[in-house]
Every structure is written in C-alpha cells, then in structure tokens.
Amino acid sequence: MEDSHVRKFQKDLNAGLVALVLLAVLAASTEDLYGYEIAKRLQRAQDGEPLFKEGTIYPVLRALSANGLLTSRVVPSYSGPPRRYYRITDEGRQVLVQWRSAWRTTRDFVDRFTEESPR
C-alpha cells in the first residue's frame, strides 16, 4: 500500500518539525494564542491536503510548555471549556534560534542529495 508509506514518512518528518513551526508561530505573534487559533492559522497557510492533523499540535504545545519553552494561562470561555493561551518564553526564543539553524542545515543537506539535477 503506497499511501501508508507516505503517511508513515510524513508522520516521522512531523515529529520534530511541528514543534519548530509552533514555536515560530508563537514567536511571530504579538498576542497570546490558543490551540484552535494556532490550528486555523496553520491550516490557512497550507492549500490542499494538510501536512498534519490539527489534533496533533495540542500535545506538542503541552510538551513545549512542560519543557519551559512556552508559558500558558487558562481563560474561562462562555462558549465552551476554558481556553489555554500560550506565549513563548525567553528560553523558547533562544531555542528557536538554534532550531532554525539546525533546520536550515538539515534542509540544505537533504536537498543536496534528493534534488534531481538536470543532466
């Protein structure tokens, strides 16, 4: 089944990249964001088939928060359960700089081997 290979590969790729994207989104945002808002922002940026299910960003947000890269606060909402708003910490910003350069290096390295050069 070809499709399942693609899905498995995409899942492996996403493992670290979702965290990087979330950190970058929160670093670029001037206000605190909650899960649903972030999910919709990412969805809007991507046409066609989404690269990851929106449900998978929530556990990553919690993990980043537990590691001290984000802080969160809970605000009661009348339209449903209380919302958890996230904000990037100073440590998170420092980590983001390192992650970014790690990502660039990796991307360039991978490109060098996988790009089909015209012969």
Added chain:
Amino acid sequence: MSRPAPRTIDAYLTLLRECLRGEDPALIQDALYDAEEYLRAEVAAHSGKSEADVLELIASTYGAPEEVADAYRDTEVKVRAALAPPRPHSANSGALRRFFAVFGDVRAYTSLFFLLLALPTGILYFVLAVAGLSMSAGLAVLIVGVPFFLAFIGLTRVIALGEGRLIEATTGAGSHASGS
C-alpha cells in the same frame, strides 16, 4: 476503522477516552480537554452547519480519535523520558528510613498547607454560594435577578478554575504545575 464515525462532540470524546484507556489520568484529561476546546470552537465557527455535519469532517482536520490518542501517547513518552529522570531510589536505605521519607518531601508540606487553607476558602465559597443563590432567587421577581444570576454563575466558574490552579500548585497534581 470498523467503528462508525462519531456524530456528536460527546460521542467523539467518549471514543477518545476509550482509545486512551490505561494511560495516565492527567494525560487523558489533557487530551479530552484539548479535543473539547477544538470541537466546540469548530462547531461554533460553522454556525450554519449541524453538529453532525461538522463532526463528519473532523477526522480529516482534527484527526480520528485513534490518531489523536496516538499523538498524545507518543508525545507523552518523549516528554517523560526528557523531563523526569527516575528518582534516585536508594535501595540500600533501610525500611525505617523509607518509612520516614515523607518528612523530607516538600510536596507533603504544600499539601498540608492546602488542607489548612481549605477551611477559610471553604467558608468563603459557601458564603458566596448561599448569598448568590438566595439573592438570585429573591431578585428573580424583579428583572435584575436574571443578570445577577448570570454574573453569579460566571463568578462560580472563575472560582472553580482558581481552585483548580490552587490544587495543582500545592499538591503537584496535574501536569502543568511544573514548567518554570
């Protein structure tokens, strides 16, 4: 995959809970809480559609309960491994020392503090609840009773939330007490 897709938010949450059976209670709570936030927001955002129609598309946006459960499980395992090195459990210390180890546990004292705090906060909540309820009932004959009751209910939600944070902070329950 053999199971029918959930048609309501409650059905989705029940399925998710089933998929996570046996996991850490804090993880299950987190997962259900996140899913409910998303699902309610999604239903509210598509006010023209019925709940069942919105839920039909959920598997392709938020993810099916099985997928979401896997995501939490994977992340939890990774975070656990990174965050919580196994406690140095000195096996050679005697049974007596292990018995008295609770004296050295900081969490025991913060829990004790929480229990002592329970009386004044309990009195405060009870007084607020009785006063709020009776005033709402009393003022119901006038128009002001309705907004008053609304404000009172809103206040109870804020208090409940605050109490939850207090428990997390003093007893270490919940997974978000750490972080700083």
